[in-house]
Amino acid sequence: MAACLHVDALDLQPPSSSQVVYREDCTQCFDSIDDESGLNVCLSCFNGGCAGSSDHARLHYERFGHPLALNIKRTQKEVQREEPPQKISKLAITAETDEDRYNLSTRLVCYSCDQETTKASNSKLQPIIVGVMNATTFSKREEIKAWEQEFIPCEHTISLVQQEPRHIKSQDLSQCSRCDLKENLWLCLECGNLGCGRTQFGGTGGNSHGLSHFDETSHAVAVKLGSITADGSADIYCYQCNEERTDPDLATHLAHWGINLAGREKTEKSLMEMQVEQNLRWDFTMTTGDGHELNSIFGPGLTGLSNLGNSCYLSSVVQCLFDLPEFQRRYYHPDERPPFSEDPAADLETQLRKLADGILSGRYSRQNKNTMTSSDSHETLHQKGLAPSMFKHLIGRDHAEFSTMRQQDAFEFLLHIFKLITLSKHPGGLDNPVESFRFCMEQRLECLNCKKVRYRLDVQDNVSIPVPAHRVGNLGDTASDGSFEPVTLFECLDAFTSGEVVDLRCTCCGSQEKFSKRSSFRTMPAQLVINARRFELINWVPTKLDIPVEVNDEPVDLTAYLSAGPTDGEEVLPEDGDSDRDFQVNSELLGQLIGMGFPEVRSEKALSLTGNADLEAAMNWLLSHVDDPSVDEPIKKKQITRDAPYHAHDPSKIAQLNDMGIDNSRAVRALAATGGDINRAIDWVFSHPDDIVETGDTQQYTSNQHGSLETTPGFDTTPATYQLRSIVCHKGSSVHAGHYVAFVRKRLPGNSGLSWVMFNDEKVVEVADVQEMKKFAYLYFFSRV
Structure with a gap:
């Protein structure tokens, strides 16, 4: 050599x-x-x-x-x-x-x-x-950081009072004060005692002398010496709280006992590193009704994603998205070089292409001897699964929820991906695959006094529909088992598009009369995603209900939910009759909501959008829109002029928004609407697609008083026929707990028709019947036929 x-x-x-x-x-x-x-x-x-x-x-x-x-x-x-x-x-x-x-x-x-x-x-x-x-590897590093975000100080670390260091100079910091152990040592930050940690599995690692010290002295806060690093991170444990904590003044507290952070080097795995390893060993067993293990399948498009620790919400959504032709055309290019990026791990385009290649190529869909599961009849080998660590970190970066290791709502995650893809640059003029989900919802308001109407169009990329709850028997009845009668998908859509009466002041006739309000589809998308809301307020807490929804595999016709728009002879309310601006809030209901702890702005918006006459409806709206980017925008907004001067805002912020593909006019409007906060401005752009005008060569959406759009996403042709393509199912009492899996219809080798395939993290199996799972799905993906 x-x-x-x-x-x-x-x-x-x-x-x-x-x-x-x-x-x-x-x-x-x-x-x-x-x-x-x-x-x-x-x-x-x-x-x-x-x-x-x-x-x-x-x-x-x-x-x-x-x-x-x-x-x-x-x-x-x-x-x-x-x-x-x-x-x-x-x-x-x-x-x-x-x-x-x-x-x-x-x-x-x-x-x-x-x-x-x-x-x-x-x-x-x-x-x-x-x-x-x-x-430390990238994936482990990010997992540890995500878990560490859960740690907070407690009253015992914040109010820690240290004793005078009378004996610390002579104390040996390399060995437990009560035995000869030299690792897993914990320093009491209050008195300087050094004790070994708790006994580890297998009988090694410690004799619990640190815990014994707490039992004898009530000194609660200790630090693991081998975990201390020069940048000030360390394992802090509060025995009083019996939880891992953080110490905002760790450097000062260590210096009190003669320990200088600058000279420290981590010598042992932290509790979080060991906890991450333990969590990733969690496994699932999948069997048929008679106890037989489901057979794994392998090949292109049949690659599982390993669980990174409560990441099943991510895996299930990703499997459904990359089954769609629009996502495959956009991101799967096996014969092309990856796009140029100085930091590929932090580039969304690169990571989406990496994910598409991993899932669709079939190169990684192979048996792994370390993923064997057993039933009474035989053993089954599964895949190792791809670990989407870089993608998860990138998608969740700077997000308060998706950057953590907690279980998240799969529907919220889907919308978050849509937002990031929409705001990202599309190299070479490539299409945005989220466009295939976009359509227009029409809201029709009619004054019941003067009969004049207003149409408003909102561009959406999803539908969240209520699931009517009809209990079997009466609640509290001894004959009732707490179950619910099944409903059809059409009953849910009927409830979603049904009319209602709301209180608004008509700016045309001046009367304080009621308005009829109805929502319907003006256009339909190529790919329709429906979120089934199965929740009920029980003691003011949203609780998931197991209501069966009947959905067929055969194509369904949704033409009945399409609107043709304004009809001949209808009189349109003038443009200045903005019912939102003239909304008069029900002061009694507003006071009740504020008394429950909801902010005034949110309470006003909830009452405005739910008819201004129903406390429970307003509560439901508030709880289901708590994470909306525009939830804190007041109803009576100051109107932003289209040609606001650029110099009114920081040019560097405008440049940042430009780098995300947002033109100057939109950037200025967004910054003006959010007080110059760039993160809120990004959310504003994404949540106001129908508020944008046509600027330069960037195609945007804008509606007039007749509710028409200059550029209308979706289809208005009939029949509007759709077929169920995939579902995301959830088991658990809350969308923030439990487990998500995906079922996708695919054409498998040797099968004449379409088969249902279950993606349970890294395990990919063919299932014969998903009728029961369809009834309780959380997300439904339909493709236009």
Whole structure:
């Protein structure tokens, strides 16, 4: 092996604690260190690139000129299958290392020398290689950060009073004060006592002397010495709360006992690292009604996604989206190079293409011996599943909910993806696949006194419909089992489009009369997604109801829900008769809502949109729209002029919005409507598609007093026939708990017709009957026939 001449010429440094090292899977495909060719980690920027047929590592060199890479290959050690471990506490999880499970091999690659293997001319690379190999992987790093967001200070960490350090100078900080253990040591921040942690599974790791110290002294707050890092992160545990916490003054509290953060180096796995590993071992068993294990299926479009810890909401939605032809045409380009990006892991276009290739190519849909499940009759091998860590981190970045490891609402996640895709740049003039979901909802208001009408069109990409609840028997009746009578999809749509009477002042005739209000479809989309709302307020808490909804596999005709728009002879209310601006709130109901803790602006909006006469309807609206971007915008908004001066807003903020594909006029309007807050401005643009005018070469939507649009998304042709394509199902009492799975209709090899396929995270199986699951689905995806 020849010595590489480029080592001395390059100014290479080991990765810092804040740098991300992509040493697990390729940033542009799902090839990983477990593959035959391994993964090449760039020693200049620590990007991970595959070394196989796609060879994204070489593409990285061609684009950025970084010649040196470390090839890492991992093979799993043979281990004996054991029974599942007993249930253990968070503080007693064994810290299993990669070395316990895998064999790792490394070699140096230089693309400038065009040599697969080189020998460094000196030891300059050794600390860099050691830094790469010891760095926390990207997926683990993001999982830990997401879990850590759940931690908060408590009254005991905030009000901590430390004793004078009388004996700390002579205390040995390398060993428990009561036994000879030298790891898993916890320092009492109140008195400086050093005690070992709780006994871990298997009888090792600690003798619980830190807990004994609390029992004897009531000193609640302790820090794990081996977890302290120079940047101030550490495991803090409050024995009084019996929870992991944070300490805002950790540096000061440690300095009190002679510990300098700048000189600390993490030597042990943190509680969160061990907790993440434990959570990812959670498994599911899938059997038929007679106890037989469902058979796994493999091939293109049949690739599962592994659970990253409560990420089933993401996996189920993604499987339904990438089954659609619009998403496949937009993101699946197996013969093309990935788009240019200086940071592929943080580029939405790259990550969506990576996800499409992983799911649709079939390259990763293969049996894995470590995913075997057993039933009484036989054993079944499943897939390993793709870990969409980069995609999850990117989608959830800076989002208060989706950046956490908590279970989330699949419907809210779908809308969040739609928003990010819509606001992203589309290279090469490629279409936005979300357009296939867009259509126009028509709202018709008629004054019951003067009979004049107003039409308003709203551009939407989803429908959230109520599911009527008809209990079997009376609630409280001994004959009632709490179940509900089944309803049809048409009954739900009837309830959604039915008319209602609302209180508004007519600005044409001046009377304080009632208005009739009715919603219907003006156009229909190519892909229709319906969210079935099965909720009821019980003690002011939204509770999920198991109401069966009957949906057929055969095509359904939705023509009856299409409106033809204004009819001949109708008199249209003048443009200045904006019923929202002249809305008079029911002060009694407003006071009740405010008394319950709802903000005044939200309460007014809820009453305005629900008829101004029903407290429960307003409550339902508030609870179901709590995360709407525009929920805090007042009804009586100051009108923003179309040609507001650009200099009224920070040019850098306008430039940021321009980079997201938002033109100057829209950026100015959005910033003006949100007080210059750029994050709220982004939400404003997305939540006001019908409020936008045509500017430059950017096509937008705008409605006039007749409710017509200059550019109308969707179809108004009939018949409006749709066929059920996929569903997302949820089991659990709340959408923020339980488990999501997806059922998708696919054409499988050897089958003459369409078959239902269940995606349960990484497990992909064919199912014969989904009738019961369809009845309780949370999201329905219909395709126009």
